[in-house]
Amino acid sequence: MKAWTILAAAATLTLFGTSTGLAARTDLVLGMQLEPPHLDPTAGAAAAIDEVLYANVFEGLTRIGPSGEVLPALADSWAISDDGRTYTFKLRSTVKFHDGTDFDAEDVKFSLDRARAADSTNAQKALFAAIDTVEVVDPVTVKVTLKQPQGSFLYNLGWGDAVVVAPESAPTNKEKPVGTGPFKFDNWAKGSAITIVRNPDYWGEPVALDRAEFRIVPDAASQVPALLSGDIQAIPNASIGDALPQMQSDPRFKVVLGSTEGETILSTNNKKPPFDKLEVRQAIAHAIDRKAIIDGASSGIGTPIGSHFSPANKAYVDLTGTYPHDLAKAKELLKQAGLENGFSATLKLPPVPYARDGGQIIASQLRDVGIDLQIIPVEWADWLKQVFTDKDYDLSIVSHTEPNDIDIYSRKDYYFNYDNPAFDKVIEELNLTSDEAKRTELYKQAQKILADDAVNGFLFELPKIGIWDAKLEGLWENSPIQANDLTKVKWLD
Missing domain, CATH: 3.10.105.10 (Dipeptide-binding Protein; Domain 3)
Structure with a gap:
């Protein structure tokens, strides 16, 4: 603990943020406790997969917001039949996957059929058990008919396990994920870090960050020094033991005690x-x-x-x-x-x-x-x-x-x-x-x-102990879903 305090004192005047008059920075290094086993949210149970990729690289028809609400994503809108069994989704028409291929209704059908198939490796296959048929009406319209009404269906489609993938890239998503999100996969240095970069062709609101690195820092012995030295600027889910009071008293950091679904x-x-x-x-x-x-x-x-x-x-x-x-x-x-x-x-x-x-x-x-x-x-x-x-x-x-x-x-x-x-x-x-x-x-x-x-x-x-540079804004304070959503994250001038 003494070493951490010395580091904090030495770094007070030089770290975190930019000098007056300089443009806000556009890069970010986040700390994570666990490294994901692979990078395909539709083929693994590890939360660390979604913590990197959900809403950043991959998107679904719907998404879960910071308060646990269901929001539109690749589906711009939807209509529900009177008997609650048929959902007709209207898709966004200007979306491309990161490899340049077009997103359309065929990709939605492929993803849902793949997730619920007999040989599916989806860790949450049960989410799709209520689906009876998936029908492509036209390139921007998909009709999903359920075996019986399901009150949580739109919410289920917002899970990371329900993101839309393309048949061309699905087989290699574990190592080279290709989604439709505001960030593109850049590099995975196994055992060290995963890097994503801004997608210049994103269909929606552009993100403020040009680059984000998810660095593996497994425990307090590595997390606290990394924060104090400026090697990382945020740990959305920190595990820092008895160093918490020190971090709470340091004005360079924002410490947020939030809730999770853990x-x-x-x-x-x-x-x-x-x-x-x-x-x-x-x-x-x-x-x-x-x-x-x-x-x-x-x-x-x-x-x-x-x-x-x-x-x-x-x-x-x-x-x-x-x-x-x-x-x-x-x-x-x-x-x-x-x-x-x-x-x-x-x-x-x-x-x-x-x-x-x-x-x-x-x-x-x-x-x-x-x-x-x-x-x-x-x-x-x-x-x-x-x-x-x-x-x-x-x-x-x-x-x-x-x-x-x-x-x-x-x-x-x-x-x-x-x-x-x-x-x-x-x-x-x-x-x-x-x-x-x-x-x-x-x-x-x-x-x-x-x-x-x-x-x-x-x-x-499980509590969510978030610690990040005080000049950062947009990170989630709570975790209604296992995600580090960077779509609204930016540095203040």
Whole structure:
């Protein structure tokens, strides 16, 4: 910490911003904790993919705005049939992909059909399950007919997984992404940084930045010095530990404590013994002390949660009291499960600080009730394969940053291995409901079922700690979707 303070003092007069009379700068270096495994939002679950590419390089028919609202994007407007099953989209007519090819209705049909195909590798394939047919009416008109009404359909089309890609470039988007957005992909120095540059032929409002670099700075030991030295000018999702007060007191920076859609959970393999027993999962829930985890793994910032739902959502129910911290009750439940002497299990932890630090705390807490966890650190790519894809795990810790994603618990192949027909029925009804009051009630029912079943250890809502140069404006203060949208970002003179 002393070294960081010395750097701050030495840099006070020379860093961040331009001198009076000079034009505002047009480049930006942002820090990111995790490097994406590839650069195709339609073929991967990692949030880091969208954090670079969403709204910057790739666009969908709709987009999610900074307040979580649904906005037009490649679709200029749309009409919905009286029965709520048919959506007719009017497309923008002057759009080109970054390789110079024209965007039209055929690209929309290709993208939606590809996302919902039997062999689709889209991580959110369920978003498209309600689609029955996609019809090209003319080059600027697409008609999408649903199997049944879906109240969240326009919102779903705003996810990164629903961006429009072209058949010519889709096969190579993982390494050389080609979209329609205001920025074009420039370079990826693996293990270091990803660079995007302004698209001079963008159909919409031009961006102020000529160049943006997303640099990988994984932890406080690298993030704080990089900010203080001026190597990077912003970290939209910082993890700086006990250096937060120092950054808040430095007038050169703006520090914004915002919200995310990131439910941070102790992921549990519900079909793997002994976690297939409700009493075991309930015991773990009682053994967890959320406040200690938030204090130790999230700089004391974060809202405790008792189910998989964001406290910022109007349908949120505080269910943290379902299983209060109670070691005696936890031991009693383990005894009921025939595990009076406890048991051993593994805890696979991805590299993000909240997981690595939180894992140590949770391991200590569970040890107090006789559960001995072997901590296994894994890199992000290994976590995606071993835990998310292969379901080869007992417990893990991760933050699910997808927006409003409680429906993942109804997916039969999802890595939690959770199966409850009552929950599935609620989600099915939710998908058929457009009335907001009824949807709110259904969301509350879904939250209660997950809490009662102790499907996972529900820990806290991941906070968004944004730190950037005080002369920057336009970065999102909250994260309703996993994105670093640079379309409105500029330097002040």
